[in-house]
Amino acid sequence: MNKRKITILIVLLVISFGPYYIYQNIIYKDARDIDNEKSMLTISAQNLESQYAQNSSQADSKYLNKTIEIEGTATEVTDSSMVIDGKVFCKMNKKSNQNFIKKQVNIKGRCIGYDDLFGVVKLDQCSTQQN
Structure with a gap:
């Protein structure tokens, strides 16, 4: 049961922070100077x-x-x-x-x-x- 909770927690973290990572590092880039x-x-x-x-x-x-x-x-x-x-x-x-x-x-x-x-x-x- 513990392994299952940890796996679910990891999946939820990836789902939560994945879009943020994509937005920050791929879509949004600092403006050129x-x-x-x-x-x-x-x-x-x-x-x-x-x-x-x-x-x-x-x-x-x-x-x-x-x-x-x-x-x-x-x-x-x-x-x-x-x-x-x-x-x-x-x-x-x-x-x-x-x-x-x-x-x-x-x-x-x-x-x-x-x-x-x-x-x-x-x-x-x-x-x-x-x-």
């Missing part, structure tokens, strides 16, 4: 956009969900976003400084794909990099 990740490459905004315009699926395989650094001139700046060379839309982590307009900038962020409607490549979790 793009600021502290090393960028896989540095590319000009025009070059990145032209690769996406020519072959979106091939460019996705190279850049999608990767940390990259974009070089170019800031053409539009708002509190939470920046557009580089009119080709790359960057969603910034921190409030953007209006002093970046028409200046050469390096932006590091995670590539989230190409927006066919607006014809721009989109990055999120972006931050400005020091030259």
Whole structure:
């Protein structure tokens, strides 16, 4: 009778903590810290956009969900976003400084794909990099 109670207790523990373990270690993962990740490459905004315009699926395989650094001139700046060379839309982590307009900038962020409607490549979790 004791062995049976221990076996039942073990089965109940596995049933109780199994979903928690799966949720914590497989489903839920800590968010990436793009600021502290090393960028896989540095590319000009025009070059990145032209690769996406020519072959979106091939460019996705190279850049999608990767940390990259974009070089170019800031053409539009708002509190939470920046557009580089009119080709790359960057969603910034921190409030953007209006002093970046028409200046050469390096932006590091995670590539989230190409927006066919607006014809721009989109990055999120972006931050400005020091030259």
